[in-house]
Amino acid sequence: MSTTAVEESSSMVRRVYTHSWFQILLISFICFCCPGMYNALSGLGGSGQVNSTVAANATVALLSTTAGTALFIVGPIFNCVGPRMCLLLGGWTYALYSGSLLNYNHTQNGAFVIASGALLGLGASLLWVSQGAIMTTYVPESQKGRAIAVFWIVFNLGGGVGSLASFGLNFHSKTGTVSDGTYIALLVIMLVGWALGIFICKPSAVRVKGIQTIASEESNWRQTARLALSTLSDWRVICMVPLFFSANVFYSYQQNEVNGMTFNIRSRSLNGALYWIAQMIGGLVMGCLLDMPWLTRRWRAVAGWATLFITGMCIWGGGYAFQLWSTHRQAQGLKQDIDYTDGSLSAGPIILYMFYGGYDALWQSFCYWLIGALSNSPAKTAILVGAYKTFQSTGGAMAWRVNALGMSPTAQFAMDWGLCIGSLVFVMPTVWAIKSTNVDEEESVAEIQEKEEVK
Numbered sequence: 445m446s447t448t449a450v451e452e453s454s455s456m457v458r459r460v461y462t463h464s465w466f467q468i469l470l471i472s473f474i475c476f477c478c479p480g481m482y483n484a485l486s487g488l489g490g491s492g493q494v495n496s497t498v499a500a501n502a503t504v505a506l507l508s509t510t511a512g513t514a515l516f517i518v519g520p521i522f523n524c525v526g527p528r529m530c531l532l533l534g535g536w537t538y539a540l541y542s543g544s545l546l547n548y549n550h551t552q553n554g555a556f557v558i559a560s561g562a563l564l565g566l567g568a569s570l571l572w573v574s575q576g577a578i579m580t581t582y583v584p585e586s587q588k589g590r591a592i593a594v595f596w597i598v599f600n601l602g603g604g605v606g607s608l609a610s611f612g613l614n615f616h617s618k619t620g621t622v623s624d625g626t627y628i629a630l631l632v633i634m635l636v637g638w639a640l641g642i643f644i645c646k647p648s649a650v651r652v653k654g655i656q657t658i659a660s661e662e663s664n665w666r667q668t669a670r671l672a673l674s675t676l677s678d679w680r681v682i683c684m685v686p687l688f689f690s691a692n693v694f695y696s697y698q699q700n701e702v703n704g705m706t707f708n709i710r711s712r713s714l715n716g717a718l719y720w721i722a723q724m725i726g727g728l729v730m731g732c733l734l735d736m737p738w739l740t741r742r743w744r745a746v747a748g749w750a751t752l753f754i755t756g757m758c759i760w761g762g763g764y765a766f767q768l769w770s771t772h773r774q775a776q777g778l779k780q781d782i783d784y785t786d787g788s789l790s791a792g793p794i795i796l797y798m799f800y801g802g803y804d805a806l807w808q809s810f811c812y813w814l815i816g817a818l819s820n821s822p823a824k825t826a827i828l829v830g831a832y833k834t835f836q837s838t839g840g841a842m843a844w845r846v847n848a849l850g851m852s853p854t855a856q857f858a859m860d861w862g863l864c865i866g867s868l869v870f871v872m873p874t875v876w877a878i879k880s881t882n883v884d885e886e887e888s889v890a891e892i893q894e895k896e897e898v899k
Contacts, residue, residue, distance in 0.1 A: 462649045464582040468591050470643055471578045472598035474531065477637020478538040478571060480602015481630040482564075484609075484716060485542065486699055498554040500696065500848035502541075502561030507692070507841035509565025510572075511834050518569040519830035520668045523823050527574035531641030537567030539634040546627035569833060574644070576829030580816035582650055585881055586735065588816040589744075592809045593731020596724065600805065603720030606630055611713035647822045668823070675819075675827045683874040684814060686867035688832045691808055692840030694860040696847035698800045701856065702763075704780070706770065706793055711784040715794055719801035726805030734813045741817060745878040748810045753868050755806065759799045760861040766796050767857045774853075807864075814871075817878050839863070 460466055486503070522530050537560075544560035547553055575595075583591045609629055675681060703715050733751060734744050773779070782790050815828045846856060 461643075462645055464650050465591075467578060467582055467645065467650060468594060469598070470640065471527075471575050472595045474535070474637045474640045474644075475571070475575060475595070475599040476602035476605075477633050477640065478535055479568065480599050480720075481606045481633050481637075482538055482541065483600070483603035483720060484606025485545070485627075485630060486695070497848055498548065498557050499545075500700065500844050501554075502544075502558045503696070503844045504841050504848060505558050505562035506541075506565040506568065507837040507844060509562045510569045510837035511565075511841060513566050514569040514573060514833035514837065515672075515827070515830035518566075518573045519672065519827050521570070522573050522577065522826045522830075523668045526646045527578060528641060528644040528646065530570040530574045531644055532638070534567035534570030535638030535641050536635070537564040539631050539638065540564065542627050542631040542634060546624055546631070549624055549627070565837070569830075572833050573826050573829050576812065576815065576832065577647075577822045577826045578644075580812055580829070581647075581820055581822045581825050585741075585816075585820065586737070589731040589733070589735030589809075589813055591731075592734075592812050592816075593728045596727025596731065596805055596809055600720040600723040600727065602633075604717045604724070606633070607713050607716030607720060611710055611717060615710050671823060672827045675824055676831060678818075680818065680874040680877055681828065681831065683871050684811075685831075685835055686863070686870045687811060687814075688835035689839035690863040690867040691811055691832070691836040693843040693863050694800070694804070695840060696844045697853065697856040697860055698797065700847055701770070701853040702766070702793065702797055702800070705774070705853075706780070707782050707784070707790070708780055711782065711790070714784050715797050718794065718798045722798040722801035723805040726802035727809050729802075730806045730809035730813075734810070741880050742876065742878045745814070745817065745875045748813065749868065749872070749875045752803075752806055752810055753865070755803060756864055756868070759796075759803050760864070762796055762799065763857060763861070766793060767854055771854060814874065814878075 486499075518530070541557075541560045541564045544553075544557045548557050579591050579595050580588060609626070703712050703719075707715060730748060730751070734748050736744055736747070739747065782793070784790050784794065811832060815825060815832060818828060819825055843856070843860070846859070
């Protein structure tokens with residue numbers, strides 16, 4: 445092969461490798477393998493254990509660590525070392541957590557599970573801040589909804605596939621605990637996802653049509669601190685805080701009470717798959733809605749908000765009927781007894797659980813889109829995603845702790861419904877303030893900074 449042909453081939457490979465959509469697909473597959481498989485575990489209720497308290501406390505440790513590191517530690521780290529190093533530093537902690545549950549099956553060492561959960565919290569911060577920055581800034585403004593939809597489909601396919609694998613591995617199980625093979629299979633997939641992080645390229649190598657900030661940004665710790673302060677003091681961001689806080693509050697109730705306390709182990713695995721498949725559909729719906737070309741960006745934001753409010757009231761209303769029924773059953777001593785083959789008895793709760801999954805995707809897709817609508821800068825977006833993960837994890841930790849302490853399912857349900865609808869009301873000013881574009885404004889800021897640096 446001639447030198448020219450080799451150079452052309454190398455150039456084509458590099459163009460594909462640095463293409464924004466290739467990088468988005470790559471981070472999607474990494475999340476398929478790592479948090480996707482983690483979701484498959486957590487969706488089983490109690491991470492596949494009969495006693496859900498250890499898993500709930502591990503999740504509290506995970507979310508507390510994420511809340512304490514995502515904004516003030518991981519955000520600045522991302523701006524200094526980039527997404528590849530963040531993914532390599534954090535990705536392996538998912539496999540460690542699965543390994544700790546495998547160990548728990550044999551030793552009942554709950555302290556190891558909780559410690560692994562805390563370490564996973566730091567790893568998750570590193571992964572999710574990198575993921576958020578890539579997903580919301582590597583495509584033109586008109587394609588951000590599609591980028592979120594593609595990510596959400598691939599990512600939640602991981603939870604679906606993992607749950608289906610668990611369903612097969614535990615099909616004949618008569619216990620409430622998943623098999624060793626389930627944990628081992630998920631652990632191996634998580635390690636593959638961690639290894640894929642080596643192929644993520646730095647933001648300066650990615651070219652996005654119509655956006656110039658990715659290639660030109662460089663910052664030090666002082667500039668990062670200044671940017672973080674100005675970003676977080678924006679009233680639009682402050683109005684988004686309750687929306688962020690409520691993004692994970694319903695997981696503990698849905699996974700441990702709706703799924704975990706109602707169904708047997710194989711049905712919980714099947715329901716987990718349906719939950720994550722519903723998330724794929726929800727992400728696609730919201731992504732397409734927020735990219736509608738015949739509406740301005742502000743009215744797309746309004747349409748997304750209205751979708752969340754209306755579907756939320758309907759789904760949580762259905763959840764209220766389920767909770768009345770479930771409370772009556774548990775008072776009779778009936779729990780973890782329903783199989784998916786039980787016909788009319790299982791159909792309603794399964795459908796409700798699927799709708800809960802779809803609503804979660806609608807919610808988080810909308811949050812990410814709002815973040816992307818505020819800025820095209822990876823540095824600024826990393827701060828916003830850090831804030832999102834901080835408050836999301838704070839709300840989640842609170843909810844999981846409440847679950848671990850044994851608050852009644854009815855009270856947990858009421859708390860989740862109230863927080864979700866209340867936060868939607870609080871974010872209305874931000875939704876209405878969405879601009880048509882950020883390109884002109886951010887390019888002007890970048891030009892001013894360049895002139896100051898020259899002086």
